[in-house]
Amino acid sequence: QQQVKQSPQSLIVQKGGISIINCAYENTAFDYFPWYQQFPGKGPALLIAIRPDVSEKKEGRFTISFNKSAKQFSLHIMDSQPGDSATYFCAASTQQNQGGKLIFGQGTELSVKP
Amino acid sequence: GAGVSQSPRYKVTKRGQDVALRCDPISGHVSLYWYRQALGQGPEFLTYFNYEAQQDKSGLPNDRFSAERPEGSISTLTIQRTEQRDSAMYRCASSIDSGQGREQYFGPGTRLTVT
Secondary structure (H helix, E strand, C coil): CCCEEEECCEEEEECCCCEEEEEEECCCCCCEEEEEEECCCCCCEEEEEECCCCCEEEECCEEEEEECCCCEEEEEECCCCHHHCEEEEEEEECCCCCCCCCEECCCEEEEEEC | CCCCEEECCEEEECCCCCEEEEEECCCCCCEEEEEEECCCCCCEEEEEEECCEEEECCCCCCCCEEEECCCCCCEEEEECCCCHHHCEEEEEEEECCCCCCCCCEECCCEEEEEC
């Protein structure tokens, strides 16, 4: 019930295209859903996050879509650029008795071709 | 401002030795988290602190692993009698708190190799 399942494992997109990464969870107590971007040799960097009281959040080219009833959320990268090539992790946490520890998905390696 | 820092960045040790990994969180951040990240995987929770109190250590693999944060700032993760399976990237993160201010910021990590 603590798992967060992420797909696809890898993704190749042409420059200018839309990258879509999906995550699903089971624990209905999760109330915070961040996405992290990680470049090789670096630590995960917080990209964008959403709470379940909204269905969508947009920051620049990055959008999170959230479907509470389906227990799914996704990251959309519009106008994908070669500089977006990185590994993306979704995560989830709950404040209930767990102090906000993050449960991460397995990661998606995104490659944007010029 | 300064982000989360970790030291050493790389540590090579022989099996059976003890190692201590250090994390210096963002100034003013109450909550501090330790994770372990295997190659190609997402970080896996180990333990976390609010101020100096260890609130959850459910992710520590066994009793060879321990952590402390005695003054509510810098934290040390200690692994005793290291084994090869302990080889991984150890990451520290901090957040303003563990409630509404829950955004976690990660450090660069310590790459531990046990030979």
